[in-house]
Amino acid sequence: xxxxxxxxxxxxxxxxxxxxxxxxxxxxxxxxxxxxxxxxxxxxxxxxxxxxxxxxxxxxxxxxxxxxxxxxxxxxxxxxxxxxxxxxxxxxxxxxxxxxxxxxxxxxxxxxxxxxxxxxxxxxxxxxxxxxxxxxxxxxxxxxxxxxxxxxxxxxxxxxxxxx
Amino acid sequence: xxxxxxxxxxxxxxxxxxxxxxxxxxxxxxxxxxxxxxxxxxxxxxxxxxxxxxxxxxxxxxxxxxxxxxxxxxxxxxxxxxxxxxxxxxxxxxxxxxxxxxxxxxxxxxxxxxxxxxxxxxxxxxxxxxxxxxxxxxxxxxxxxxxxxxxxxxxxxxxxxxxxxxxxxxxxxxxxxxxxxxxxxxxxxxxxxxxxxxxxxxxxxxxxxxxxxxxxxxxxxxxxxxxxxxxxxxxxxxxxxxxxxxxxxxxxxxxxxxxxxxxxxxxxxxxxxxxxxxxxxxxxxxxxxxxxxxxxxxxxxxxxxxxxxxxxxx
Numbered sequence: 001x002x003x004x005x006x007x008x009x010x011x012x013x014x015x016x017x018x019x020x021x022x023x024x025x026x027x028x029x030x031x032x033x034x035x036x037x038x039x040x041x042x043x044x045x046x047x048x049x050x051x052x053x054x055x056x057x058x059x060x061x062x063x064x065x066x067x068x069x070x071x072x073x074x075x076x077x078x079x080x081x082x083x084x085x086x087x088x089x090x091x092x093x094x095x096x097x098x099x100x101x102x103x104x105x106x107x108x109x110x111x112x113x114x115x116x117x118x119x120x121x122x123x124x125x126x127x128x129x130x131x132x133x134x135x136x137x138x139x140x141x142x143x144x145x146x147x148x149x150x151x152x153x154x155x156x157x158x159x160x161x162x163x164x
Numbered sequence: 165x166x167x168x169x170x171x172x173x174x175x176x177x178x179x180x181x182x183x184x185x186x187x188x189x190x191x192x193x194x195x196x197x198x199x200x201x202x203x204x205x206x207x208x209x210x211x212x213x214x215x216x217x218x219x220x221x222x223x224x225x226x227x228x229x230x231x232x233x234x235x236x237x238x239x240x241x242x243x244x245x246x247x248x249x250x251x252x253x254x255x256x257x258x259x260x261x262x263x264x265x266x267x268x269x270x271x272x273x274x275x276x277x278x279x280x281x282x283x284x285x286x287x288x289x290x291x292x293x294x295x296x297x298x299x300x301x302x303x304x305x306x307x308x309x310x311x312x313x314x315x316x317x318x319x320x321x322x323x324x325x326x327x328x329x330x331x332x333x334x335x336x337x338x339x340x341x342x343x344x345x346x347x348x349x350x351x352x353x354x355x356x357x358x359x360x361x362x363x364x365x366x367x368x369x370x371x372x373x374x375x376x377x378x379x380x381x382x383x384x385x386x387x388x389x390x391x392x393x394x395x396x397x398x399x400x401x402x403x404x405x406x407x408x409x410x411x412x413x414x415x416x417x418x419x420x421x422x423x424x425x426x427x428x429x430x431x432x433x434x435x436x437x438x439x440x441x442x443x444x445x446x447x448x449x450x451x452x453x454x455x456x457x458x459x460x461x462x463x464x465x466x467x468x469x470x471x472x473x474x475x476x477x478x
Contacts, residue, residue: 047215054222056251057302065217075211083217101219113208137219142303149223158213 043070047080047156050132055101055152058141063103064118067158068130075125075160076114077133080106083154088146096147103154104136114163124163224248224306227255227297232312237386239293239315241274242282246299246306254279254300262292262314269387287449289388290319319478324383324454327393327475329364337366340378347371348379357471360394360439365473368409370460379470380414380455383477385446391454392443393475397426399468401460402433407468409458413444415451420444428468439473 046068053061069075082105087098108115114123118132125131137154139147228244246253254277259270271285277300292314299306325336329350339348348368352359359365368379385391397409408427413420423442428435446452458470 042209042211044211045213047213047217049216049218052217052219054220054249056222056248057304059249059251061219063217063219065215067213071211073209077213080213085219101221103217103219135217137217139221143221145304147221148304150221152219152221153216154219156215156217158215160211160213161208162211163208 042162045069045075045077045158045160047158052137055137055139057139057143060136060138063135063137064132065135065156066130066132067125067160069125069128069160071162072127074127074129074163076123076163077106077125077131078108078114078159078161080115080133080135080156080158083135083156085152085154088150088152090146090150094144094146096144096150099140100143100147101137101139101152101154103156104138106133106135113161125160222248224253224299224301224304226307227299227309229310230257230295230297230312232293232295232315234315234317237288237290237317237319238284238286239288239295239317240282240284241295241297241312243297243309245281248299248301251301252279255281256298256300256305257283257285258296258298258308259285259288260294260296260311262294268293287386288317289386290317291388292316319386319389322383322385322477324381324391324475324477327381327477328362328473329366330362332364334366334379337379337381339368340380341371347377354471355398355469357396357398357439360473362474365471366456368456368458368470368472370407370458370467372460373464374459374461376457376459378455378457379472380453381475382451382453384449384451385477386449387446389477390443390445391452391475391477392441393454394439394441394471394473395424395437395456396439396471397431397435397437397458397468398471399426399428399431399433399435401428401463401466401468403428405460405462405466407459407461407466409456409468409470411442411470411472412455412457413446414453414455419455420452439471 048066050064050066052063055061067077083103084099085101088096106115115133116123118134225246227246230241230243233240241257256277257270257274259268261268271287274283274285294311294314296311297309332350334348334350348366350364351367352363354367366379368377371377395411399407401407406427406429410422411424412422421444423444424440426437454475456470456472458468460467
């Protein structure tokens with residue numbers, strides 16, 4: 001009974017050490033010996049434009065966006081939703097209608113867990129890293145005359161998952 | 165995402181405890197959390213991302229001022245391409261009065277949108293003109309080009325001949341029906357009328373009852389040119405014998421416009437006019453006919469007459 005008690009006491013301690021060590025690869029822990037893990041919350045990423053080809057009626061171009069990973073663990077992008085421009089009113093010329101410019105949604109190919117980055121091979125964004133992704137943008141073939149020379153800011157959202 | 169490893173329990177065994185059982189217990193207790201941890205590592209955290217992508221749109225450039233050269237009443241235009249990425253740009257060409265800046269109708273060869281870099285506007289009316297080129301792509305329209313240099317077109321020499329009858333004959337005018345005892349003739353004085361200009365003028369007399377006698381000549385004209393002349397009606401009859409005469413512009417055998425008309429009914433018994441000016445500006449380039457006609461109505465006697473002189477196309 002004594003020996004069993006000692007073993008029983010050792011087991012949780014070893015387990016805590018093992019768990020803490022392994023979990024530390026994905027997120028930080030205080031590892032003070034307590035059995036309570038820290039409440040770490042995943043941070044949202046930021047999408048920003050790297051480059052974008054100029055559009056004209058009916059044209060389709062590739063835009064490059066960066067996705068930053070502010071988290072201390074690696075992630076993959078599991079999707080980028082489609083985007084659409086808002087209406088712009090140009091004095092003395094007219095209105096460039098909403099939806100004149102759109103970007104297509106991006107999703108993993110086949111059974112891949114994430115979207116391939118612009119290099120065509122990498123999927124994972126390192127902890128506190130960033131990576132570039134390609135989007136296909138398009139302008140309506142009958143876009144308004146007032147759309148000439150404008151800049152279109154398309155809101156985008158993405159979904160990500162940890163990839164420890 | 166925490167794993168409470170303290171809740172990992174060592175399974176109880178019904179069998180008597182042995183040293184091998186303890187080792188099993190220890191190994192199992194160690195592997196248990198590893199299994200839990202491994203399972204946890206496969207479960208991914210979900211996170212979001214937000215931001216924007218900024219996409220520019222290009223724009224059509226302004227048109228390039230066209231080069232214009234005149235050949236008679238034809239104007240040859242050419243212009244530099246307006247490039248917008250890989251788009252195939254079309255061009256709209258417009259002509260303006262050089263002095264007023266008012267846009268003018270343009271010939272069909274240059275009227276439609278074209279992807280070519282040149283066109284020829286034929287039969288441009290006499291005057292001073294400028295041209296502008298505007299790039300067009302789909303629903304987009306670029307800024308018009310600056311004006312071309314002013315070009316001057318002059319009217320072509322008229323092919324209407326002997327309009328003043330100063331040859332002393334009707335040729336190349338045609339009288340229908342063919343003159344017999346009366347019909348059309350060239351005179352230097354008639355019933356008190358003198359030539360409007362020069363020494364001669366034409367007189368058209370009716371050849372029968374209730375049918376017109378015609379004196380006509382076709383001519384070509386470009387849009388905007390004007391055919392003009394002088395005419396009189398010498399009414400000899402009285403009502404109810406409503407003799408009449410007219411000068412009519414025809415095309416393809418149909419009357420386009422009556423530019424002079426008179427009758428006993430409108431002038432009264434024995435009504436006459438003096439020399440009266442008439443004119444007609446042709447709406448489009450083509451072949452037209454001046455047709456002077458007179459008719460003796462209601463009887464075969466007491467004919468009325470129509471005079472014609474100084475017919476020109478300018």
